[in-house]
Amino acid sequence: MSHFLDNVLHLPEYQVLNAVEKEDGLHFHIDPPAPIACEECGTVGESVRFGKRDVAYRDLPVHGKRVTLWLMRRRYSCRACDKTFRPSLPEMVDDHRMTRRLYRYVEKEAFNHPYAYVADTTGLDEKTVREIFRKKAELLAAWHRFETPRYLGIDELYLNRRYRCILTNLEERTLLDLLPGRQQDAVIRRLTEIKDGHKVEVVSMDMWKPYRNAVQMVLPHARIVVDKFHVVRMANDALEKIRKGLRNELTAGQRRTLKGDRKILLKRAHDISDHERLIMETWTGAFPQLLSAYDHKERFYHIWDCINRRDAERALARWIDEIPPGQKEVWKDLVKAVSNWHEEMMTYFETDIPITNAFTESINRLAKDKNRDGRGYSFEVMRARMLYTTKHKKISQKTKESPFMGRAITTYSRSLPDVEKNFGVDLSTFWED
Structure with missing residues (x-):
């Protein structure tokens, strides 16, 4: 029976004395190997037993059940140096009272599952799982050194x-x-x-x-x-303000339809299909302020098609001067943004590759x-x-x-x-x- 249990546990250095299954999982009583020499002075054959107690160590789960190893932890006294010691335990991580294989398992699983889940399946404390993960992450961080980007x-x-x-x-x-x-x-x-x-x-x-x-x-x-995409997005936000401002002039059904058609209005002109263009022209024909806002949005996008800073500066200045009548408040946030970040925006046109x-x-x-x-x-x-x-x-x-x-x-x-x-x-x- 003992030989069978030894094979089940796969810890050849240890002798399995007994095993029992309880509601909280599987429990094994095991005896660690006796020391060959004193761990204080290194003398061989002068160590004698000096007390013992059972200490619980966690091991890998078996068939979804937690495993606890009860080690018969012995103390020894050396007749040569008159000191007592506890021999080191093979395949065990003393700091966390677990087997090395469980430690490696937790290292891996903590990257794939929440701490609480790993703790529950192994029987460990959640703080222990977090600590093991932290150490592994620090090791990986030290190992992976990325090249400094241009x-x-x-x-x-x-x-x-x-x-x-x-x-x-x-x-x-x-x-x-x-x-x-x-x-x-x-x-x-x-x-x-x-x-x-x-x-x-x-x-x-x-x-x-x-x-x-x-x-x-x-x-x-x-x-x-x-990043130009954060800037041009503000032009779409301004167009959305115009669209939402029309709600009081629409029936409930029209409001729902216009809300559904908003994605067409936010598209670039060259991306609109023939069918979508008919829909857009219906709305812009009925509401001229929507058409002027859409055209002004498109003009802002075209600024980023300029091939040098000088042309972009001129296009931006014209765009600000030609804000549609009655819409200055709508475009105020974007105008303020391009003013506060003018130099950083224009630098986009001076790099050797598009930077976004x-x-x-x-x-x-x-x-x-x-x-x-x-x-x-x-x-x-x-x-x-x-x-x-x-x-x-x-x-x-x-x-x-x-x-x-x-x-x-x-x-x-x-x-x-x-x-x-x-x-x-x-x-x-x-x-x-």
């Missing part, structure tokens, strides 16, 4: 009922980090941690002043570009999907899952850098490992998880 994106994600700050590599289209909040101090601390911050040439962001203040303080050499956070919107949607799939995840788990369990974009350098003449002609020999660059979490792999 073009840094700073955006936000509304996750777990709070706005979070997202850092991205716009050139490589990768995710670099996710911060608990978007407060200026938190952003400053994180930007300060960027290795080789002088390599950041351009930073794209929405019109959130704490982001601008943080970049100006930590990366004063970097040029700031306002457009792909960050994909991260937002995918992160929200992950969060819905795992309700109950803490922010720390969500961040670790996104950063450390999703495939990274890596490139191995095949040539050796010369400290004297730059890039060498010869490649590494087989005896030397390639230098690997990690650019962060590959956006395309979000769909694979």
